[in-house]
Amino acid sequence: MAYAVVRVRGSVGVRGDIADTLKMLRLHRVNHCVIVPNTETYKGMINKVKDYITYGEIDKDTLVKLILKRGRLPGNKRLNEEKVKELMDLSVEELAEKIVNDEILLKNTPLKPVFRLHPPRKGYDKAGIKRPFSVGGALGYRGDEINTLLEKMM
Structure with a gap:
């Protein structure tokens, strides 16, 4: 099952190694989306930048x-x-x-391997973009909820 990965946060104050990983994922700007396969390499990259992206299994x-x-x-x-x-x-x-x-x-x-999206209609949840999805924010693993976010961003 492939992952959809969306960059949520910008580039100010990002550590160098995390910035390099975001470049390798082709996530150069906020609201850019890439589709990556479910491999150990990509899982490691996603885990490294989890504080700047949101991701889940796309249908x-x-x-x-x-x-x-x-x-x-x-x-x-x-x-x-x-x-x-x-x-x-x-x-x-x-x-x-x-x-x-x-x-x-x-x-x-x-x-092109990158999809340029709009910011989500009605915004992210109330906790903002600096909190993980598990507590109502925008970051980290979403599972199947990535599909509803992508619908809001198209």
Whole structure:
């Protein structure tokens, strides 16, 4: 099961090693989202930057919406179902299914690996962005709740 990782906090006062890990994850700015496979390497990277990101398991339906609404090709060109079919010989649903099941990595497709999102509509929860999700904040592991957050951010 692939993880959706969203950067929540900015870059002021970030330690160097954490900033480097965020760069390796391609999370250069706030509200950027990447889809990473469920491997030990990525889990270690996510654990290192957990105080600056929120993450969880993305489902197929949310990924389809994310690709169609926020997916881009190089040159910042928009995507639609015909372009995905033409470039990949897969429908958007098949592509999302393969990405979620870690059969294809997003970086191995012609799509840009980063999704630029809006801030969430109605904001994060009341505890703010510096508290973990378990106490009502925005940071850390969300599980399936990442899908509702991504819906609010598209």
